[in-house]
Every structure is written in C-alpha cells, then in structure tokens.
Amino acid sequence: MATIEDIYQLYLQHPTISTDTRKIAPGSLFFALKGDKFNANTFAEKAIEAGAAYAIIDNPEYAMGEKYILVADGLTALQNLAAHHRRQxxxxxxxxxxxxxxxxxxxxxxxxxxxxxxxxxxxxxxxxxxxxxxxxxxxxxxxxxxxxxxxxxxxxxxxxxxxxxxxxxxxxxxxxxxxxxxxxxxxxxxxxxxxxxxxxxxxxxxxxxxxxxxxxxxxxxxxxxxxxxxxxxxxxxxxxxxxxxxxxxxxxxxxxxxxxxxxxxxxxxxxxxxxxxxxxxxxxxxxxxxxxxxxxxxxxxxxxxYEPTNNRSQIQRTVTNTLICDFYNANPSSMFVAIDNMDKMQGSHKVMILGDMFEMGPESATEHLLVLQKAMAADVQERIFIGKDFAAANSSMDNGPWTMDEKPTFYLTAEDAMAGLKANPISNATVLIKGSRGMALERLVGLF
Known part of the structure; x- marks a missing residue:
C-alpha cells in the first residue's frame, strides 16, 4: 500500500484534489471516499477516464493499473495528506x-x-x-x-x-x-x-x-x-x-x-x-x-x-420590503439573538418568519417552546411560524395566551406558508426569515 509520503509526491506534481467524478479537474488526484449511500471506489475508473491523473482507492478490486493508488482508507489518507502538507x-x-x-x-x-x-x-x-x-x-x-x-x-x-x-x-x-x-x-x-x-x-x-x-x-x-x-x-x-x-x-x-x-x-x-x-x-x-x-x-x-452573500445576516431589499435573510441555518442560540435584534430594531411594521430547528434531539420540544415564547414577547407586529415542531409547541400551550391582535400564524410546511403569503401578501415591512437549512426558507423570498 502507498504511504502518505508516496501520495504527497504525487500531490506535489498534481496539486488539485477531486472527490466528485462530476467535477473532475484534469490532472487531479481523485480520492474515492465512502458514505452511507455511496462508495466512490466504484467511480475510480470513471474519474481516470474524465482526466484524473491518479485515483486513490481503498478497495483492491478496483485497482486497474498504475494510476490506481491503494490505501487502507480513502478518508484517512485524505486527512493524513492534508496534515502532512500543513506541516510543510x-x-x-x-x-x-x-x-x-x-x-x-x-x-x-x-x-x-x-x-x-x-x-x-x-x-x-x-x-x-x-x-x-x-x-x-x-x-x-x-x-x-x-x-x-x-x-x-x-x-x-x-x-x-x-x-x-x-x-x-x-x-x-x-x-x-x-x-x-x-x-x-x-x-x-x-x-x-x-x-x-x-x-x-x-x-x-x-x-x-x-x-x-x-x-x-x-x-x-x-x-x-x-x-x-x-x-x-x-x-x-x-x-x-x-x-x-x-x-x-x-x-x-x-x-x-x-x-x-x-x-x-x-x-x-x-x-x-x-x-x-x-x-x-x-x-x-x-x-x-x-x-x-x-x-x-x-x-x-x-x-x-465586506458584503454577505451567504444568507447569513444578509439584507435584501425588494420593491416593498426589507428582508433579513438568515435562513442558512438555525438553532436556539441563534434564534434568540435574531429575535432580540428584531425586538430592538426600529420600524413601524416588523415581521418574523421562523422555521423549525433541526438536530435538537430530546430537547426539541422544550427549545421550540422557548423560542416561540420569546418571539411572542418581542416588539414586532406579525409572527409566522413554519414547521411541525413550532405547531406542536403552540399546541402544548393550548394556543397560548395570545390576544387576537397578536395571534401568530402557523403553517405545517414551507409550501403551506408560500400559499398563505400569496393569499395574504406582506408589504412595507422589515421581515426576518430564519430557520434550519432543511426548511429551505429561501423559497419564500420571491413572495416579497
């Protein structure tokens, strides 16, 4: 099997790394990584055909010539190569x-x-x-x-x-x-x-x-x-x-x-x-x-x-609204500071659109309820919650102590929210849109 020093010498000659056969850079080193649903060893030949100089593989069945470099584990080899390069x-x-x-x-x-x-x-x-x-x-x-x-x-x-x-x-x-x-x-x-x-x-x-x-x-x-x-x-x-x-x-x-x-x-x-x-x-x-x-x-x-372009704390102005696009991801801590920011922000018509938070484990119900309560206490004029976890949190409060003037709107899915916003468009407002990546709330932007 090849050593990291062997692979590093190849890297010095071919200092571009590829891990996706759909994006092979000519003359690159292709690392065949494995995941839960894929094994890139099966694509090693395709990588060579697409222009990779060498394929780093960890299954000898796919070693089809001198351009196939066998290692014990492809991911470990990639990590060790990077660490070796860093030491230089x-x-x-x-x-x-x-x-x-x-x-x-x-x-x-x-x-x-x-x-x-x-x-x-x-x-x-x-x-x-x-x-x-x-x-x-x-x-x-x-x-x-x-x-x-x-x-x-x-x-x-x-x-x-x-x-x-x-x-x-x-x-x-x-x-x-x-x-x-x-x-x-x-x-x-x-x-x-x-x-x-x-x-x-x-x-x-x-x-x-x-x-x-x-x-x-x-x-x-x-x-x-x-x-x-x-x-x-x-x-x-x-x-x-x-x-x-x-x-x-x-x-x-x-x-x-x-x-x-x-x-x-x-x-x-x-x-x-x-x-x-x-x-x-x-x-x-x-x-x-x-x-x-x-x-x-x-x-x-x-x-x-510096101008943010990654849907993190990013301002986007439309004809009638100012959007705070913060929907790359969300967790309880980032939700709290985003709500605090909206609470303190000046504006006559402020709207919060909050989507479910993922990867919360056993704490999910508690954390969604805490965010819901904080959002309801904020100085904003409209509150829209999207996702089954926020809906469940609302149900756990027996629909909450909301007055008719401040009663929030709940949608189970982003698709439901899109339909609701089309039927009841928002204008002349500052709008925070925030939720976990899996909610894909960027789909709402075109409705403002």
Missing part, C-alpha cells in the same frame, strides 16, 4: 469554531487580512472532516496566511480538525445550543467546542487564543484549561482588551466605533451587515487584523467592504 507550511493558520457566527467571522477575518496578505480561507461551508482537508490542500507557496473554519456536530470532531489543520491561532465565537442530539446536550457542546482551547493550550503548540472578554462561559473555559497565551477583545472596558467597540446604529445595517487600546485612536465604520450580534464577530476580526500589524485604515476598509 510555515505560515500562520487561524482556526475558528463556535455555535454561531463561524462563517461570518471567517469571512470578516479574511476580508481584513486580505487587505495586505495573500490569504486562503475556507470556501462556503467546507468546514467538516472532509472540507477542512480539502481546504488545506489548496494552500500553495503563494499564500501567506490561512483562515480555517471548523464545524462539528459531535465530540472529538474539533480535536480531529485541529490535529489536521494545526492552527497557530484560534478562537471560539461562542458556545450555545446547536446539534444537541449529536453532542449529547449542552454540556457536550461545551466540551466539544472546548477542544479548540485544548489544542491551543498544549505547550508544544505555543498557539494564541483570541477570547471575547464579555463571554463569561469562554472565560471560564479558558480558566479551566489554564490558557496563558491569550489576546482579548470585547465591548466592555476591560483593561485586557486590545480592541473594544460599540454599535452606533443597527437599523438595519450596523455602524460601529472601534478603539485600538494599545495604540489609542477610535474609528467609525459603516458595514453591510445586519444584526447587533455580529458586533462580536466584527471585533474579533479587527483584533486579529491588529495582531498581524494591519493599519486602522486597512482594518476599517476590510470591514466596510
């Missing part, structure tokens, strides 16, 4: 995880660092046990920095991704209620996300942790592990913060003032982001930019120039 790189690698805000924070960090450095960042949501290796294997000699997003839905996954990416700097955006089923409850989430701090805190890694001093849970997790190589940021006046900031406006786009507490000086930036909860994400990106020596002008330009 002498550049800063910033790793980040967290319950909410990972992708936005990653993109903000990249937007700032790219003002001066040739930076490679995770594309889209390629943040899992396959996506992280694929991202690392895109780093070439021209790159000066990398920003690697790490997602997880169970314990030990962040540990694995850190061992592959070997970050020199890292952060946890926050720890909240998401993937409760896979993590085994809230404490499991805390332990799983804490694997980032575990890695950064190892003496041999000598890595830096960026920590939000406003977040008491992250501070406790830092203290539990005895982290000492820490850089702080936050909204408060903690003397340890090298960067602090505050919002000047948030209706709906954020305008903030940030302060460099080391050099002195405060700077005002207008952004294309909505949601007051994004201030923390912006501040850590500023903190990282400052740590790597960017000027205040470069930092502010990076923040001001």
């Amino acid at each position: 790189l002498d550049i800063p690698v910033i790793g980040l995880t967290g319950t909410n805000g990972k992708t936005t924070t990653k993109e903000l960090i990249n937007a700032i660092l790219s003002q001066r450095f040739n930076t490679l960042a995770t594309e889209g949501n390629l943040n899992n046990h396959i996506g992280v290796p694929l991202t690392l294997l895109k780093i070439n000699a021209s790159h000066e920095m990398a920003v690697i997003e790490m997602g997880a839905n169970h314990q030990k996954e962040i540990e694995l991704l850190c061992n592959i990416a070997q970050p020199t700097h890292g952060l946890i955006t926050n720890v909240g209620k998401a993937h409760l089923e896979g993590f085994g409850g809230v404490e499991g989430v805390r332990k799983g996300k804490g694997e980032m701090y575990d890695y950064l805190g190892r003496a041999e890694n000598n890595a830096v942790a960026f920590i939000n001093s406003d977040d008491t849970l992250l501070s406790a997790m830092k203290k539990e592990r005895g982290l000492t190589n820490v850089i702080y940021y936050g909204k408060n006046d903690d003397p340890n913060n090298i960067i602090s900031g505050k919002l000047l406006d948030s209706s709906p786009l954020l305008v903030l003032e940030w302060t460099d507490n080391l050099e002195g000086g405060s700077y005002t930036v207008s952004t294309h982001l909505t949601g007051s909860y994004n201030l923390d994400n912006i501040l850590v990106a500023i903190c990282i930019g400052s740590t790597f020596g960017l000027t205040p002008e470069e930092i502010s330009d990076g923040i001001a120039g």
Whole structure:
C-alpha cells in the first residue's frame, strides 16, 4: 500500500484534489471516499477516464493499473495528506469554531487580512472532516496566511480538525445550543467546542487564543484549561482588551466605533451587515487584523467592504420590503439573538418568519417552546411560524395566551406558508426569515 509520503509526491506534481467524478479537474488526484449511500471506489475508473491523473482507492478490486493508488482508507489518507502538507507550511493558520457566527467571522477575518496578505480561507461551508482537508490542500507557496473554519456536530470532531489543520491561532465565537442530539446536550457542546482551547493550550503548540472578554462561559473555559497565551477583545472596558467597540446604529445595517487600546485612536465604520450580534464577530476580526500589524485604515476598509452573500445576516431589499435573510441555518442560540435584534430594531411594521430547528434531539420540544415564547414577547407586529415542531409547541400551550391582535400564524410546511403569503401578501415591512437549512426558507423570498 502507498504511504502518505508516496501520495504527497504525487500531490506535489498534481496539486488539485477531486472527490466528485462530476467535477473532475484534469490532472487531479481523485480520492474515492465512502458514505452511507455511496462508495466512490466504484467511480475510480470513471474519474481516470474524465482526466484524473491518479485515483486513490481503498478497495483492491478496483485497482486497474498504475494510476490506481491503494490505501487502507480513502478518508484517512485524505486527512493524513492534508496534515502532512500543513506541516510543510510555515505560515500562520487561524482556526475558528463556535455555535454561531463561524462563517461570518471567517469571512470578516479574511476580508481584513486580505487587505495586505495573500490569504486562503475556507470556501462556503467546507468546514467538516472532509472540507477542512480539502481546504488545506489548496494552500500553495503563494499564500501567506490561512483562515480555517471548523464545524462539528459531535465530540472529538474539533480535536480531529485541529490535529489536521494545526492552527497557530484560534478562537471560539461562542458556545450555545446547536446539534444537541449529536453532542449529547449542552454540556457536550461545551466540551466539544472546548477542544479548540485544548489544542491551543498544549505547550508544544505555543498557539494564541483570541477570547471575547464579555463571554463569561469562554472565560471560564479558558480558566479551566489554564490558557496563558491569550489576546482579548470585547465591548466592555476591560483593561485586557486590545480592541473594544460599540454599535452606533443597527437599523438595519450596523455602524460601529472601534478603539485600538494599545495604540489609542477610535474609528467609525459603516458595514453591510445586519444584526447587533455580529458586533462580536466584527471585533474579533479587527483584533486579529491588529495582531498581524494591519493599519486602522486597512482594518476599517476590510470591514466596510465586506458584503454577505451567504444568507447569513444578509439584507435584501425588494420593491416593498426589507428582508433579513438568515435562513442558512438555525438553532436556539441563534434564534434568540435574531429575535432580540428584531425586538430592538426600529420600524413601524416588523415581521418574523421562523422555521423549525433541526438536530435538537430530546430537547426539541422544550427549545421550540422557548423560542416561540420569546418571539411572542418581542416588539414586532406579525409572527409566522413554519414547521411541525413550532405547531406542536403552540399546541402544548393550548394556543397560548395570545390576544387576537397578536395571534401568530402557523403553517405545517414551507409550501403551506408560500400559499398563505400569496393569499395574504406582506408589504412595507422589515421581515426576518430564519430557520434550519432543511426548511429551505429561501423559497419564500420571491413572495416579497
């Protein structure tokens, strides 16, 4: 069987990785990965025919010549290759995880660092046990920095991704209620996300942790592990913060003032982001930019120039409405901050459209009820809930203590909601649309 060094020599000659025969890059290395419903070994010959230079397979039945490289396990080989490649790189690698805000924070960090450095960042949501290796294997000699997003839905996954990416700097955006089923409850989430701090805190890694001093849970997790190589940021006046900031406006786009507490000086930036909860994400990106020596002008330009395009905190204006498109995903923690944001936002006609949250496990009924109650207490004029879990939560409250003026609307499916919105169109409103990815609430956008 081939060793990782053998495969790495092939990679140096063919530094493009393919895992999908529908998207084979000519001259690439094709890794035959397996899933619950597929075995890409069966497509190895097709990959070679489509132009792949070599196929990395883990089933000897499909070894049909010198272009077929046999390994014990295709996924493990991909991960080990990425880790080996990472060890050859002498550049800063910033790793980040967290319950909410990972992708936005990653993109903000990249937007700032790219003002001066040739930076490679995770594309889209390629943040899992396959996506992280694929991202690392895109780093070439021209790159000066990398920003690697790490997602997880169970314990030990962040540990694995850190061992592959070997970050020199890292952060946890926050720890909240998401993937409760896979993590085994809230404490499991805390332990799983804490694997980032575990890695950064190892003496041999000598890595830096960026920590939000406003977040008491992250501070406790830092203290539990005895982290000492820490850089702080936050909204408060903690003397340890090298960067602090505050919002000047948030209706709906954020305008903030940030302060460099080391050099002195405060700077005002207008952004294309909505949601007051994004201030923390912006501040850590500023903190990282400052740590790597960017000027205040470069930092502010990076923040001001970033425009979200990923249905996370994204503003979309139609002829008659302003939409807050936040339907890439949802969990109780992100629902709460989104509802808080709508509650505080100015506007004479505010509408919340909330879809079911997935992967909640045994906590699902309780968490949907809590979100429902919070939404009903918010200062908005209309509330629409979509999905069987919100409907069940409403039934558990015996239709709730709603007055006729505030009575919410419930739809069992997105299709039902689409029909309802066509019959009762919304206009001249600020509308939040948020739900789990499986709800596919992007289908509602065209109705506004």
